[in-house]
Amino acid sequence: MVLSEKGRERLYLLGKSWIFLFLLGEAVIFSFIGTGFFSAKNFQNILVASTTILLLAAGETFVIITGGIDLSVGFVMGLFCVISAKIIVSLQALGFSPVVSLVVSIAGTLLLGLLPGLLNGVLVAKLRVPPFIATFGMYGIAYGLSEILCNNVPIAGLPSLVGFIGNGYLLYYLPGRGFTWFAPPEGLGRGEVRALLALFPNVFLFAILVVLIFAFILSRTQFGQHVYAIGGNIDAARRAGIPVERDLIRVYMISSFFAALSGVMYTLRFVTGRADAGSARMLDSVVAVVIGGASLYGGTGNMIGSIIGTLVIGVLETGMVNLGLPTYNKYVYVGVILVLAVLIDQFFPEMVRKGE
């Protein structure tokens, strides 16, 4: 395409921000045809509903920037959802208090959560197994393990504290009675419950905190620079003295750490441990990263893009639920958006990469 300098600059801006415009468009459409789109409650619903995709996509961002892919995240999430629930239930049966068992379970799960990533990373970095196959193998292994651990039945019998944290909010505001932290004020009348305003869902708050820390790591640290370098040209990175193998292993460990965290969050929110907790979410997380501007060939992508990509899916999902539309249409739209995003990337490289 022959373009003036100014036109090229504009196209570049459009290419960088089309997904943002798309998100705005979604918000406008849903606010016209739905009711109550613009409300604190609805926005928080969107955020809570997007937590799983957000966490999986954050880990997937690292992997995709290195030019790899992690297909195991959905079932690794399911595995650690089951494991965390199982730890709580068994510690409680041993007579530990809910608080102790919850803390031990979260810490233990997150630690164990590094293991699938370690395996994936060693396979990819040291044994040169294509990421697609290594993580596909892990996908099968994680699913098999989780179903065996929970005997194909969701794990129940978790203490109510779990749901209290998982479905709680940081702040509660009751007009006339002010703010309270963590729990709604006691002794509410029936009318007051309806007026109660809950702010900042715990689960989302914690998730976004971790994601922002990793966004910092990706964009501001040497390790983050290495991740981009590996994705840009792995041989050049190796020749430049970057410890490619070590960094790749770390990247896959980050991805499975996020999957495990997402599994813990699922346990907290739904007060159950399910093997299929994240099975449908692997696609969503890859889509979020790709429509957020990452290329599957590696080297491009960033956390803000992935967050916006997540919101595009989250708004779509929540909006359709609010309209009473069956959610299965979502799969169709997500698939179409994915292909659209790559087509734009393919046909207007000058919109995405500067100076081409």
Next chain:
Amino acid sequence: MPPLFIRLRIMAYSHFGYGQRFAVQLGRNWVVLFLVILVVLFSFTGRGFFSPKTLNNILLTSSPALLLAAGETFVIITGGIDLSVGFVRGLISVISAIIMRDLYARGYSPSFCIPLGIVVGLALGLLPGLINGILVARFRVPPFIATLGMYGVANGFALRFSKGFPITFLPPEVGQIGNGFFAYFLPGRGLSFFARHADIVEGEMRNLIGIVPYAIVVVAVLLLIFAFILSRTQFGQHVYAIGGNIDAARRAGIPVERDLIRVYMISSFFAALSGVMYTLIFSIGTHTQFSASLELFAIAAVVIGGASLMGGKGSIGGTTLGVLVLALLEIGFLMSGILPFYRYIAVGTILIFAVVIDQTFPEIIYE
């Protein structure tokens, strides 16, 4: 220090020395060896493992997977991947079942609505492949993304048409076709072709032996045809050439775009056939669950059968062996009383193992 996979090779060869030729043979045929080991193992652990019924079961369980894997073989040889096959299968199963159910309910005869359901299902089954192929070949969308998009779209449509429930109330003749045998043998009364012996008594049903199910014959014939296409025709040569080096293939004048589109259409045709066969065998149309992971098993079978995800190699024969290994694992685990979920672990491990062998000892495959 050299990378781990090089060190592994040095280790292996320093031990083999003169036995290199043996190592090459072993590496090439490890799938066959593995298959034999599995058979021996399961004949000890599973009761009645060696019986015509078990053999029939293995063939029947593997036939849908075999179809998906056969289509996937073409795609993987071109260096691509088709992630949509599992859900295309579910979608076509639902569509063909809906056609049969609705026409039957309106009073059309089964001999009209069953063939119509089959034909329309197979014809519609070419569409996802056409779209995938156009996206991959003309618009240069990475196969992974194009087919992942189709994975979502096909799943969404399947759920939309089926409303999340299996499609039931098909004409009763459907099951007779799907589960029929070419011949039946009843001890003392001899053979009967195409239908069971007339006036069978209740007690005799147990002794009745079905010989050669229709489903397996259809699968076998199609596999032979497509194995021939892949190995003996110009189109088949093009498929390998595209996978070996797509730019070289283009420069050599191979119609790369047209051939790639055909390859993806073959893949989704096989997926559709698998869906129609599911409907015929089980008399219901069902969308595929996320956790069924049919594409995992299809891709695993192709890779275990010796294909490389980098493209350029693989064969229908190898894929068939790969599918048999997986089917044997499933049936063997079942008969040995092992939880079916261990199969997922076994498959994942074998898949990684197959690629590590492929990666570490390339001369095993290319001499």
